Amino acid sequence: MPKFSEMEREAVRTCLMSTGKELFTQYGLKKTSVDEIVKACGIAKGSFYAFFQSKEELYYTIMQEEESFKDQKIREMLNSERSPKELLKGLFDLSFEMLETNPFLKRVQQRDEYELLIRKLPKDKLEEHIQADNRAGAELIKQWQEKQVIIDEDPEVIIGLLRSVMLLSLHREEIGDKFDQVKELLLECVTEGLLRK
Incomplete structure (x- = not known):
């Protein structure tokens, strides 16, 4: 070599x-x-x-790079002057847009693709990725809770809620031609439910 x-x-x-x-x-x-x-x-x-070490590690590294770009866009959006509702809605909209317009991230979101990656990737890499995501998410949620923007709920529960909303894109076919309307209504309900009244 x-x-x-x-x-x-x-x-x-x-x-x-x-x-x-x-x-x-x-x-x-x-x-x-x-x-x-x-x-x-x-x-x-x-x-x-x-x-x-493997093609899965290459795939994972590319995924991290793409997610880093997405996270940068989200940070830029969060630093803008918007109301809490606009920020939360913007966070969802930007995340969905990135998943729907980035061909690689769109591929990652396919059921079989992500499951294969999880099976083949070393457990420590997967654990490291999940923990880094959780830390970043928990930090943001705690900041918003301290500023009285969102409800006082366990940050891990809120992270789980946000993740489950983003998984909606996996079910576009099952939902059918009403997907965009379903997505908008879900985002409105979740946004309203998370914001302090």
Whole structure:
């Protein structure tokens, strides 16, 4: 396996990430192979493992990068001058928009895709991801509770509620052509239920 200079390492890693994202988006985790990724990047298969332990780890790293971009957009929105109701509704709207317009995140949200990732990803990586999400969410919820914006409920319960709302996008087909109306009504009900009166 050839030794890469720091510049070459960065270029190869960037290629693995962008090629992986493209192939995972198009074919999914199961149907994308390490062979296809390394062929597109012009490196030996063994070199792949100098960067990632598995294709699942590559997928997870891409997912984190995409979610980081989504989180940045959410932070920008939260720093804007809006009413608490507009902020909460905006948080949901932006999250749904990112899930519906980002092809990679849309792919991650497919039932089989996420279940496969969870089964194949090392437990410590998965646990680390969940804990980081919970910490960030709990921090925001506690801030809003201190400012008397949302109800005093266990932050973990509120995080669970927010997650369950976002899972609605998995059921677009079952809900059918009324999906957008169902989503809007659900967001209105949840937003009103979380805000302090």
